[in-house]
Amino acid sequence: MRRLSADGRGALPGRSRTCAARRRTVPEGHRLRHLVVRPPGASTATGPQGLPPPGRGRPGPRLPGPGGPRWERPVAAHLHGRAGHEFRGGAGVPDELGLHPDPARDENPEPHEGRVTAVNPPSSTHRPLVVTPFGVRATAAEVLDGIDLTGRRAVVTGGASGIGTETVRVLAAAGAEVTVATRRPELAQQLVRELGALPQSGAVTAVPLDLADLSSVEAFTRAWRGPLDILVANAGIMALPTRELSSRGWEMQLATNFLGHFALATALHPALSAAGEARVVMVSSGAHRKTPFDFDDPHFERRPYDAWQAYGQSKTADVLFAVGARRWAEDGITANAASPGFIMTNLKRHLDDDTLRAMGVMDADGEIVIPPHFKTPEQGAATSVLLAASPLLKGVTGAYFEDNQEAKVVRGDEEERGGVAAHALDRKAADRLWNCASVAVR
Numbered sequence: 001m002r003r004l005s006a007d008g009r010g011a012l013p014g015r016s017r018t019c020a021a022r023r024r025t026v027p028e029g030h031r032l033r034h035l036v037v038r039p040p041g042a043s044t045a046t047g048p049q050g051l052p053p054p055g056r057g058r059p060g061p062r063l064p065g066p067g068g069p070r071w072e073r074p075v076a077a078h079l080h081g082r083a084g085h086e087f088r089g090g091a092g093v094p095d096e097l098g099l100h101p102d103p104a105r106d107e108n109p110e111p112h113e114g115r116v117t118a119v120n121p122p123s124s125t126h127r128p129l130v131v132t133p134f135g136v137r138a139t140a141a142e143v144l145d146g147i148d149l150t151g152r153r154a155v156v157t158g159g160a161s162g163i164g165t166e167t168v169r170v171l172a173a174a175g176a177e178v179t180v181a182t183r184r185p186e187l188a189q190q191l192v193r194e195l196g197a198l199p200q201s202g203a204v205t206a207v208p209l210d211l212a213d214l215s216s217v218e219a220f221t222r223a224w225r226g227p228l229d230i231l232v233a234n235a236g237i238m239a240l241p242t243r244e245l246s247s248r249g250w251e252m253q254l255a256t257n258f259l260g261h262f263a264l265a266t267a268l269h270p271a272l273s274a275a276g277e278a279r280v281v282m283v284s285s286g287a288h289r290k291t292p293f294d295f296d297d298p299h300f301e302r303r304p305y306d307a308w309q310a311y312g313q314s315k316t317a318d319v320l321f322a323v324g325a326r327r328w329a330e331d332g333i334t335a336n337a338a339s340p341g342f343i344m345t346n347l348k349r350h351l352d353d354d355t356l357r358a359m360g361v362m363d364a365d366g367e368i369v370i371p372p373h374f375k376t377p378e379q380g381a382a383t384s385v386l387l388a389a390s391p392l393l394k395g396v397t398g399a400y401f402e403d404n405q406e407a408k409v410v411r412g413d414e415e416e417r418g419g420v421a422a423h424a425l426d427r428k429a430a431d432r433l434w435n436c437a438s439v440a441v442r
Contacts, residue, residue, distance in 0.1 A: 132392050134404035136341070140170040140381040143404065144389055149202070150175035153228055153275075154388070155268075157181045157209060157261065158235025160188035163283075163340050166381035167232055168204065169195065171389065176230065177202040181209035181220060181264075183235075211235055211260025212246050214441060221267035228271035230388045232281045233261040233318070243305035248440060251299040253310045258317035262434075263441040265321070265335075273331040280335035281387045284319050284400065284424075287312040289410065292423040293320065293433060317433060319424035323398045324434040326427075334397035336387045337424075341403060342373060343380035400424065 134143055154171050158164040159180035168188075172178045172195045180188045188206035195201045207223075210216040236257040246255035265272075265280055272278040291312030297303050300310065318337055325335035356362035363369050383401050387393055400407050400420035410419035423429065 129408065130392065130396055130399070130401075130406040132386065132390070132404050134382065134386065136403045137375070137379055138382050138404055139376075139378040140166050140385040141173070141378065143382050143386045144170055144174050147174055147389060147391070149389055152176045152202075152230060152389075153179075153226065154230035154232065155179045155181055155228060156232040156234055157211065157264070159232075160184065160191065160206065163343060163377050163381040163384065164232075164234040165191055166377045167234060167384050167388070170381065170385050171230070172201045172204050173198065174389065175200065175202045176389075178204045180204065180206040181235075182206060183208065183210045209235075209264075211264070212252060212256045214248065214260070214263055217260055217263045217267065221264065224268060224271055226271065227275035227278075228268055229275045229278050230281070231265060231268060231272065231279070232283070232384055232388055233265065234281075234283045234384065235261075236283065236314075238311050239307040240310070241307055243300055243310075245299070249299065250440070251310055253314045254298060254317060257311075257314035258321065259437060259440060261318070262321060262437045265325075266438070266441070269328065269331070269333070272328075272333045276332050278333045279388055279393070280322070280325060280333065281384050282318040282322050282335065282337040283384060284337040284339055285312070285315040286339050286402070286418070288316040288319055288424050289419070289421040291316055292421070293317055293429060295429075295432065316421070316424050319400050319420065320426070320430040320433050322400070323425055323427060324430035326398045327434075329397055334393075334395065336393070336396060336398070337400045337420075338383040338387050339400070339402040339407075340380040340383055341375045342371070343375045343377055398425075 149171060152175070154176045156164055156168050156171070156178060159168040159178070160182040164180075164182075165188075168178050168180055168191060180191070182188055185206035185208050192204050192206055195204045207220065208216065209220045237253055240252055244252035246252055246259075248255065248259075250259055261282065272280070287308065289312075291309055293313055293316050294303075298313065300306075322335040322337040325333065328335065356368075357364075360371055361369060361374075383404050386404055387401060396406075402418055402420075407418060407420040409422050409425065411422060
């Protein structure tokens with residue numbers, strides 16, 4: 001059986017007890033320097049400030065969270081895609097979320113004898129980028145072909161639909177015992193029955209979890225028993241048309257996409273550590289590139305609410321979590337973030353027809369059309385599964401992957417086709433957010 005590995009190193013940085021709001025200069029991204037061929041199995045190990053909720057350390061009303069709708073992984077594929085396509089506006093959708101394909105990125109790389117990596121360091125560690133043999137169109141099943149996960153235990157949030165379902169299906173088919181953590185467990189029962197009928201599948205169960213409700217997160221983690229090898233933070237919501245707040249006073253997208261997963265992962269830290277070698281996967285989005293985390297006004301109390309900015313900010317927070325989790329490396333836990341790419345799912349309900357038409361996924365008659373560069377859910381789940389279980393990711397932590405490859409660092413204020421913004425890899429910002437999220441979940 002091939003076991004997961006986490007041999008990254010990282011010292012626990014000092015934590016500030018205060019969360020002073022101030023703006024930081026976004027560091028300039030590093031540029032591609034040269035190529036390095038590494039032999040198979042070579043280590044690529046790398047060596048996460050504050051945000052109080054309203055009413056703690058900064059002015060702002062403590063408002064009850066509205067009872068608005070929350071869904072498992074909100075939506076429309078384009079939000080996970082690469083920035084910099086030629087899409088221009090339309091119903092408030094930011095330019096960087098355009099939907100024109102990038103032909104240069106749509107080809108499978110040639111197989112190679114060793115692992116080819118490009119030096120493009122996101123920080124002072126200067127670790128080479130990881131390049132895998134899996135192309136843009138690789139499926140999750142192809143990524144895990146031949147890998148035995150028997151005896152491993154996984155939790156997938158939002159696993160009842162979309163790429164979450166494919167993530168569950170492939171992990172279980174490889175032999176892992178998978179818990180589907182979802183707000184509506186009944187929606188996962190068909191998947192549970194399907195996988196239960198496969199002789200080689202690991203056991204699959206569905207349990208309730210509402211990430212926007214920290215009492216639900218607490219109930220889930222209190223009930224957990226034994227080690228945990230894989231946590232895939234896949235669930236989320238996107239582009240809520242109006243500003244909504246959680247019961248803790250956090251903007252709802254930030255509360256669901258980031259804070260709920262932060263509470264889940266930190267409460268499950270003992271279980272992850274007990275596994276010896278564990279992985280956390282944060283499902284992020286290319287929408288993070290134009291939206292640095294706003295420590296001055298994260299909940300849109302003073303600035304006008306913008307659905308896309310709120311979503312992008314929450315996805316920046318997800319990447320910052322992966323960076324902040326370097327403090328867990330000595331416990332055998334690695335964490336990385338993934339952008340699934342453009343996938344059309346049934347979670348587009350927050351987008352109106354004008355936005356869908358501007359995106360190119362609805363025709364003049366109101367019918368949904370799938371652009372040729374969109375991925376299938378099976379392909380969209382590939383990067384998550386790669387980070388969750390592939391031996392190629394042994395010891396890698398604090399990184400951002402898209403299209404099954406580690407992304408290069410970009411400034412975020414340029415017209416880039418893909419990449420991870422430097423502001424999402426900022427260690428000081430990651431530590432600041434980690435400290436204040438820790439306060440929020442107490």
